[in-house]
Amino acid sequence: MIHDFGIVWSERNLLLSGLGNTTILSVLSAAAALLIAFVLTPALMSKQQWLAGIVRGFVDGMRCVPFLLFAYIVYYGLPSVGLRLDNWTSGLVALTIYNAAYMAEILRGAWAAQPREPIEAGIAFGFSNLGLFRRIVLPPLLLAAGPVIGNQMIQIIKDSAFLTIIALPELTHAASSIQSRHYVPFAAFITAVFLYWGLCLVIEAGVSSIDRLAMARR
Amino acid sequence: MADGSKVLDVAGVSKRFGDLEVLSDISFQVAKGETVCVLGPSGSGKSTLLRCINWLERPDAGQIYLTGTEIGVTGAGIVMSDRELSRLRTRIGMVFQHFALWPHLTVLQNLMEAPIQVQKRPSAEVRDEALALLAKVGLSDKRDAFPAKLSGGQKQRVGIARALAMRPDLLLFDEPTSALDPELVGEVLVVMRELAHEGMTMVVVTHEMGFARDAATRILFLDRGRVVETAPPERFFSAPETERARQFIQRYAGHVANGGCRT
Numbered sequence: 321m322i323h324d325f326g327i328v329w330s331e332r333n334l335l336l337s338g339l340g341n342t343t344i345l346s347v348l349s350a351a352a353a354l355l356i357a358f359v360l361t362p363a364l365m366s367k368q369q370w371l372a373g374i375v376r377g378f379v380d381g382m383r384c385v386p387f388l389l390f391a392y393i394v395y396y397g398l399p400s401v402g403l404r405l406d407n408w409t410s411g412l413v414a415l416t417i418y419n420a421a422y423m424a425e426i427l428r429g430a431w432a433a434q435p436r437e438p439i440e441a442g443i444a445f446g447f448s449n450l451g452l453f454r455r456i457v458l459p460p461l462l463l464a465a466g467p468v469i470g471n472q473m474i475q476i477i478k479d480s481a482f483l484t485i486i487a488l489p490e491l492t493h494a495a496s497s498i499q500s501r502h503y504v505p506f507a508a509f510i511t512a513v514f515l516y517w518g519l520c521l522v523i524e525a526g527v528s529s530i531d532r533l534a535m536a537r538r
Numbered sequence: 539m540a541d542g543s544k545v546l547d548v549a550g551v552s553k554r555f556g557d558l559e560v561l562s563d564i565s566f567q568v569a570k571g572e573t574v575c576v577l578g579p580s581g582s583g584k585s586t587l588l589r590c591i592n593w594l595e596r597p598d599a600g601q602i603y604l605t606g607t608e609i610g611v612t613g614a615g616i617v618m619s620d621r622e623l624s625r626l627r628t629r630i631g632m633v634f635q636h637f638a639l640w641p642h643l644t645v646l647q648n649l650m651e652a653p654i655q656v657q658k659r660p661s662a663e664v665r666d667e668a669l670a671l672l673a674k675v676g677l678s679d680k681r682d683a684f685p686a687k688l689s690g691g692q693k694q695r696v697g698i699a700r701a702l703a704m705r706p707d708l709l710l711f712d713e714p715t716s717a718l719d720p721e722l723v724g725e726v727l728v729v730m731r732e733l734a735h736e737g738m739t740m741v742v743v744t745h746e747m748g749f750a751r752d753a754a755t756r757i758l759f760l761d762r763g764r765v766v767e768t769a770p771p772e773r774f775f776s777a778p779e780t781e782r783a784r785q786f787i788q789r790y791a792g793h794v795a796n797g798g799c800r801t
Contacts, residue, residue, distance in 0.1 A: 445651075455655055456640060
């Protein structure tokens with residue numbers, strides 16, 4: 321058994337590059353998903369029924385699709401309608417769009433729970449449109465939603481493992497290569513599990529520092 | 539027609555919510571330096587009137603002028619852009635019943651936010667002025683605290699300082715002491731009296747009869763969305779003209795007549 325882990329250790333460069341790629345994929349797609357949610361959420365909250373309806377349809381629909389299936393559609397399905405993306409682009413696009421729906425719903429929930437008066441004060445003090453959203457609405461929203469957004473980031477990290485099926489060289493893909501090359505499934509996969517765990521601990525640390533900011537204001 | 543010598547001119551404003559007529563044909567003017575207290579039973583439309591003045595609610599009819607300039611719609615009936623409306627709103631300070639401070643900003647940042655972000659004034663100047671305003675409302679030591687850590691009375695004094703930081707032509711108060719514990723009402727009224735005394739132009743919706751009696755220059759008495767009576771406070775409280783006002787004073791302000799007003 322120790323010997324198996326020795327083999328995994330000898331392949332550490334492969335694992336670390338997998339970990340690096342998983343991190344890049346997760347961070348980029350989480351950031352992009354959050355940015356898209358900044359646009360989707362005001363649309364969800366819009367008084368324009370048609371706009372809110374369309375976005376609501378997207379958000380609800382997306383959340384009902386299994387991620388694996390969605391990744392298949394983006395990578396294998398889109399070429400048949402003439403849109404061919406390489407595996408990195410497909411992976412990023414799939415993770416981003418899929419999670420933008422979740423992020424939008426998270427922010428909508430937090431927004432609905434915010435008191436109305438501070439926002440009204442923003443309007444009364446001359447804020448409007450983008451300035452109102454950016455300076456008055458968004459900051460308390462992010463503080464309130466911080467833990468749930470962190471939770472979703474962990475979900476993104478785990479979803480990124482599915483991208484091994486489109487041959488993206490991320491952490492699960494690396495572990496799987498090591499096991500098939502050396503027949504050490506337990507050692508390879510357990511090591512990957514611990515590396516995922518370490519990544520999630522970093523997210524947790526980020527969440528608790530946001531939480532400290534929020535606590536000071538509560 | 540608009541009278542430029544008045545800070546505020548409300549001309550024939552009406553507002554309905556569905557079938558309910560909340561305000562009907564309200565007209566009054568406020569001259570520079572006046573403190574007008576709007577009194578009336580709950581549901582008489584006082585807060586809605588205040589919210590119509592800066593177009594937080596859009597009036598269904600009538601016109602509002604700030605120093606002679608139309609707010610919300612032009613004389614030709616064209617509704618203003620958000621940008622134009624926002625620019626006018628920066629000239630009207632508002633103090634809210636539930637304080638409505640921005641929870642993510644410190645006290646000092648609450649005061650500086652709109653002058654810097656909206657009015658685009660230089661931050662050093664805004665900061666000096668904000669610090670002076672905090673000293674004025676007695677909260678210099680709380681400048682770096684977050685609103686959640688303050689008492690209700692302190693929050694409302696920050697709310698007033700925040701409104702003053704905009705250098706407004708007019709201050710609106712929407713029941714500024716209604717959400718406060720009784721023992722905290724006094725510290726807020728002290729600040730408001732001082733402002734009235736300094737000649738700030740204010741419209742105050744309140745249930746504080748003591749304040750209305752000795753700080754107001756004029757009382758506007760509303761009932762069921764109409765201005766029923768308007769008079770200087772001495773006359774309003776001692777010799778109201780209408781039966782409705784008489785009943786109101788007896789019910790809400792009986793203790794004032796007995797000299798038991800709280801300040």
